[in-house]
Amino acid sequence: MMNSSGAAIHARGLTVLRGDRTVLRGLDFAVPPGQITGLLGPSGCGKSTLMRSVVGTQAKTTGTLDVLGLAAGDASLRARIGYVTQAPSVYDDLTVRQNLDYFAAVLDPGRARREARHESVTRTISDVDLSSHAQSLAGRLSGGQRSRVSLAVALLGKPELLVLDEPTVGLDPVLRRDLWDLFHRIAQERSATILISSHVMDEAERCHRLLLMRDGRILADDTPEALRARTGSDTVEDSFLHLVDEANALQESAR
Numbered sequence: 001m002m003n004s005s006g007a008a009i010h011a012r013g014l015t016v017l018r019g020d021r022t023v024l025r026g027l028d029f030a031v032p033p034g035q036i037t038g039l040l041g042p043s044g045c046g047k048s049t050l051m052r053s054v055v056g057t058q059a060k061t062t063g064t065l066d067v068l069g070l071a072a073g074d075a076s077l078r079a080r081i082g083y084v085t086q087a088p089s090v091y092d093d094l095t096v097r098q099n100l101d102y103f104a105a106v107l108d109p110g111r112a113r114r115e116a117r118h119e120s121v122t123r124t125i126s127d128v129d130l131s132s133h134a135q136s137l138a139g140r141l142s143g144g145q146r147s148r149v150s151l152a153v154a155l156l157g158k159p160e161l162l163v164l165d166e167p168t169v170g171l172d173p174v175l176r177r178d179l180w181d182l183f184h185r186i187a188q189e190r191s192a193t194i195l196i197s198s199h200v201m202d203e204a205e206r207c208h209r210l211l212l213m214r215d216g217r218i219l220a221d222d223t224p225e226a227l228r229a230r231t232g233s234d235t236v237e238d239s240f241l242h243l244v245d246e247a248n249a250l251q252e253s254a255r
Contacts, residue, residue: 008033008161008193009054013063016049023049025216026063031195031209036187038207039197040240046216047197048086051165054195055083068160079107082154082162086169088146089153092139096130096149097121099138103153120156128152128182144175148182155186162186164196168203180206201237212240219243 009031016024024046031037039047052058053065056073065072068080090099104117125134128148133141138149147167154162164183168176180203187194196207204210205224212220212227220227220243224236231242 006033007031007066008068009195010066011063012065014050014053014065015062016046016053016058017060017062018049023216024053024061027218029211029218029221031193031211033193034187034191035208036183036194036196036206037209037211038204039195039211039213040201040204040236041199041213043199045213047199047213048165050213051083051163051195051197055081055163079157080160082156082159084147084150084154084162084164084167086166088138088150090138090146090149093137095135095137096125096141096152097134099149100124100152100156104156107157124152124155127155127186129178142175144171144179147171147175147179151179151182158190160192162192162194162196164194166197166199168198168200176203201235201240204236204240210236212243214244214247217247219247 007030011027011029014024014027015022027050039050041047049058053061054067054072056067056077067074067077070077091102094102100121101117104121108117108120125131128151130145130148130152133145138146141149151164151167154164168179171179183194183196184206186192198204207224209223210220210227211218219240222230227236227239228234231239233239233242
């Protein structure tokens, strides 16, 4: 179920305060269903805070934030959203298979569901290309493989919305490419909505739609193609810099 706007995520005046600092400043945006929306901006601009708001774990939010037709944080959304934080949320002393078996039992408990859980875990391990590492300890995997384990945990139960907080940070170009291929396959095959953050601007070109952020504000909410055309730029990075210069000029003229 989506909200009346047809968006998977819809924010109106979303504001987050942390002490005396305003982290998110009255954001208005919409994330379309069944697509990959990139949340792009420099470190510290509010991307993680926005993602925590979407999954319902951020305190002191004001404004309106609808997720899959419900208020963010509604208890019924827990099984419908997969969330991957920047730090891999896996147990290093368990194998890949044991990690997924554990989380599957938390999501779908009971002896009667054991066979269904087994099939779900096996399928998910295959989906993220970890079959050859299923019996490996998570603590001995590479960074890219650990990211895949975290993604596999988030995919258990076939969530409608995936929220991925900088899942490719620190990875080499080949691993980043492979993960992005996987994200696109998930969006296409599962019709899932993916909100993915990054501070690496070339990843913007891999998204269907973009939210460009700076200093807790949304600078643009559009497709990569439309942003390049709007700013007369060759790349999204150049578009972002153009929009930053525009925003700075407006601030100066308002003084």
